[in-house]
Amino acid sequence: MPAGTVRVNKPRVGNGLHACLRGFPAAVIEVATGGVVADSNGKLESLLGREIIGYPFAELLDVTSQAKWTRLLSRDPGSTESSLFECVVQRRGTLELRTFAAVWGNDSGEERLWLLEYSRDLRLEPLYEELGAANSELVQIQRELAKERSRLAQALGVQQSAVRLRDQVLAIVAHDLRGPLDRILASAALLREESLDSGSREKLLELIARTAAGMNVMVRDLVDAASIDAGRLAIDRREVEVPALVNATAEMFRLQAEAKGLALTCSTATTVSVLADQARVLQVMGNLLANAIRLTAGGGRITLAAEAAGDNVVFSVADTGPGIGADDIPHLFERFWQAQRRHRGGAGLGLAIAKGIVEAHGGRIWVESEVGSGSTFYFTVPVTPMATGG
Amino acid sequence: MSESWRAAYLAALRAGDRRGALAVVDAARADGLSLATLYLEVFQPSLREIGLLWQDNKISVAEEHLATAVTQIAMARLYDGFCGTAVPNGRTLLAACAATERHEVGLRMVCDLLELEGWDARYLGAAVPEDALVGMVLSRQPDAIALSASISPHLPQLRAMIRAVRAACGERAPFIIVGGRPFLEDEALAERVGADAMARDASEAARCLRERFA
Amino acid sequence: MTESAIAVAASESILERKEELARAVTDALYAEHPALLAQHGEAGRLKCQQDMRYNLEHLAPAVALEDPALFARYVQWLVRMLGARGVAGDDVRRSIETTERVLSARFPADQAAATRASLRAGAAAVADASAR
Numbered sequence: 001m002p003a004g005t006v007r008v009n010k011p012r013v014g015n016g017l018h019a020c021l022r023g024f025p026a027a028v029i030e031v032a033t034g035g036v037v038a039d040s041n042g043k044l045e046s047l048l049g050r051e052i053i054g055y056p057f058a059e060l061l062d063v064t065s066q067a068k069w070t071r072l073l074s075r076d077p078g079s080t081e082s083s084l085f086e087c088v089v090q091r092r093g094t095l096e097l098r099t100f101a102a103v104w105g106n107d108s109g110e111e112r113l114w115l116l117e118y119s120r121d122l123r124l125e126p127l128y129e130e131l132g133a134a135n136s137e138l139v140q141i142q143r144e145l146a147k148e149r150s151r152l153a154q155a156l157g158v159q160q161s162a163v164r165l166r167d168q169v170l171a172i173v174a175h176d177l178r179g180p181l182d183r184i185l186a187s188a189a190l191l192r193e194e195s196l197d198s199g200s201r202e203k204l205l206e207l208i209a210r211t212a213a214g215m216n217v218m219v220r221d222l223v224d225a226a227s228i229d230a231g232r233l234a235i236d237r238r239e240v241e242v243p244a245l246v247n248a249t250a251e252m253f254r255l256q257a258e259a260k261g262l263a264l265t266c267s268t269a270t271t272v273s274v275l276a277d278q279a280r281v282l283q284v285m286g287n288l289l290a291n292a293i294r295l296t297a298g299g300g301r302i303t304l305a306a307e308a309a310g311d312n313v314v315f316s317v318a319d320t321g322p323g324i325g326a327d328d329i330p331h332l333f334e335r336f337w338q339a340q341r342r343h344r345g346g347a348g349l350g351l352a353i354a355k356g357i358v359e360a361h362g363g364r365i366w367v368e369s370e371v372g373s374g375s376t377f378y379f380t381v382p383v384t385p386m387a388t389g390g
Numbered sequence: 391m392s393e394s395w396r397a398a399y400l401a402a403l404r405a406g407d408r409r410g411a412l413a414v415v416d417a418a419r420a421d422g423l424s425l426a427t428l429y430l431e432v433f434q435p436s437l438r439e440i441g442l443l444w445q446d447n448k449i450s451v452a453e454e455h456l457a458t459a460v461t462q463i464a465m466a467r468l469y470d471g472f473c474g475t476a477v478p479n480g481r482t483l484l485a486a487c488a489a490t491e492r493h494e495v496g497l498r499m500v501c502d503l504l505e506l507e508g509w510d511a512r513y514l515g516a517a518v519p520e521d522a523l524v525g526m527v528l529s530r531q532p533d534a535i536a537l538s539a540s541i542s543p544h545l546p547q548l549r550a551m552i553r554a555v556r557a558a559c560g561e562r563a564p565f566i567i568v569g570g571r572p573f574l575e576d577e578a579l580a581e582r583v584g585a586d587a588m589a590r591d592a593s594e595a596a597r598c599l600r601e602r603f604a
Numbered sequence: 605m606t607e608s609a610i611a612v613a614a615s616e617s618i619l620e621r622k623e624e625l626a627r628a629v630t631d632a633l634y635a636e637h638p639a640l641l642a643q644h645g646e647a648g649r650l651k652c653q654q655d656m657r658y659n660l661e662h663l664a665p666a667v668a669l670e671d672p673a674l675f676a677r678y679v680q681w682l683v684r685m686l687g688a689r690g691v692a693g694d695d696v697r698r699s700i701e702t703t704e705r706v707l708s709a710r711f712p713a714d715q716a717a718a719t720r721a722s723l724r725a726g727a728a729a730v731a732d733a734s735a736r
């Protein structure tokens with residue numbers, strides 16, 4: 001037994017309650033097994049205006065509650081589970097509802113039933129409704145906040161990687177524009193030499209023009225990428241004949257391909273026309289074709305094709321180049337993806353721009369490739385609506 | 391495995407032990423219990439048992455409310471943990487309770503299970519006026535609406551909500567699924583209130599919508 | 605008016621006149637069984653009226669949806685809930701039967717008729733629930 005605890009032999013009546021229960025704000029009653037009130041903290045007495053210790057508790061109740069009381073008393077006193085006892089007590093001629101928690105307990109070897117007044121106020125129910133409504137609102141707020149937090153975290157991540165990418169791109173652009181610019185400046189300086197013969201002069205001017213044209217393409221790509229980003233890429237749709245479009249693209253690149261020892265062939269199995277911006281579709285095919293020529297080794301083959309499929313024409317550019325790893329394919333059309341790689345051939349905007357142009361036409365672009373067995377890029381452009389009727 | 395967690399959780403609820411109940415949830419999650427299992431095999435049966443205890447006068451209405459509130463807190467914490475982790479699948483759900491429901495835990499479970507699968511589920515909670523619901527449906531064009539009623543006095547309002555949505559959307563009305571106790575024992579009731587489908591619990595609702603919009 | 609329109613009108617009247625009807629049912633119960641007042645007093649009477657309000661709230665949807673089983677299931681639940689609080693199933697049945705009489709007296713005949721199937725299913729459900 002812990003120090004300071006004193007065993008008290010409790011008298012039958014009037015002294016059984018622990019001191020702390022005397023100050024309890026609601027009624028606490030100790031009932032002996034026979035149903036006689038053994039002790040009380042006085043709260044029920046003040047409510048009822050009468051003595052209760054030493055009286056049968058049933059005497060305080062109305063008839064129906066007396067029946068319930070008898071059932072409660074006859075329950076197994078060994079049970080330690082509490083139950084709720086709702087009853088009507090007679091108070092100065094009127095009746096009142098009271099709820100008690102009823103607990104059996106052993107007090108110095110004697111079974112006792114303890115009644116603890118549980119709830120005075122049956123008007124709590126409407127308050128619970130209010131509480132429920134308030135809770136519902138809180139739940140909604142919490143869910144919206146959690147969603148917002150996760151959105152912000154994602155946006156922050158996107159922004160951080162965008163900032164990183166932009167820094168890389170600035171470095172690349174600075175490098176890629178600096179090279180040709182240096183060549184132009186050097187050529188211009190050489191042109192000042194009075195001793196230069198007219199043939200050399202001609203060559204230098206040619207070099208300046210070609211280099212500036214290359215820079216022009218890079219600047220155009222940057223502007224296009226920015227337009228696509230802002231969703232304001234201008235598309236001037238007209239009816240364009242597919243075979244002519246494919247052949248024109250092939251002719252533009254034929255010399256370049258032959259110079260590298262590549263066989264460039266066209267296959268157009270369709271005569272339909274598409275509703276498209278001819279210059280833009282040429283730009284897409286040109287980007288794909290230039291990549292294919294750049295990456296395919298001499299002796300290889302490049303095939304340009306177009307065929308009708310439902311409401312679309314599927315254009316394709318196939319090469320026998322090194323192919324693309326499966327890990328890279330999902331990122332291929334992301335802007336500056338190439339910029340993150342060590343071996344790159346350009347600012348890394350070409351495929352992203354191609355995707356932007358194709359999507360602005362309402363088409364889609366994809367690639368099928370395996371390392372070692374070449375790549376085929378596909379893109380679709382919707383056919384002219386008139387033509388679908390035929 | 392879930393049975394011992396359920397016993398522990400129910401014991402904590404019965405004792406009104408909020409911290410203890412949340413500790414059980416944390417431990418169960420750490421032990422690898424999935425969110426769906428936690429919802430359907432721990433929370434749901436525990437709350438059902440609490441409801442029976444109240445019906446049988448073993449616990450007071452306050453204790454019942456506390457048990458519900460503790461479970462709401464547990465769900466809020468879980469939601470904060472997984473919200474935004476799923477890859478969006480483009481599907482949207484609006485979920486609302488009829489009238490001033492207190493028994494909205496099941497509907498939140500439906501939302502959470504679908505959000506885990508990539509749905510954009512918006513939980514509108516209780517006491518959503520008809521015209522507000524219709525406005526939301528028109529502006530957000532959800533694929534589906536989930537509505538719940540836990541007691542039959544809320545059914546007329548549920549039916550009115552469905553009618554309002556159908557009147558405003560016509561042929562293009564979203565798929566409407568209902569749940570709640572009045573529907574459990576009567577297959578035909580869902581049709582009578584104008585719903586497209588009925589679910590017995592949160593997992594059935596999630597399964598139904600998953601299959602419908604596969 | 606079609607039958608279902610009558611049912612909906614009856615259901616709406618039940619909810620609109622809930623206070624009046626709950627009081628009328630309670631008064632009728634106490635008038636038929638004067639012993640109740642002696643037993644429960646005014647407090648019991650108020651509590652009874654609250655219970656009658658709740659019954660009417662559950663009766664209304666069963667009437668509107670023409671689904672007596674809906675009310676029957678509520679009554680089964682109610683009997684178990686009240687049984688745990690010392691209220692006998694017979695008292696529940698009596699209150700439902702009294703509700704039927706009150707509605708017959710106060711509602712137009714067609715609306716009162718629309719409520720009857722649900723009330724009878726409810727009264728019959730008391731026996732089922734008590735037998736469980």
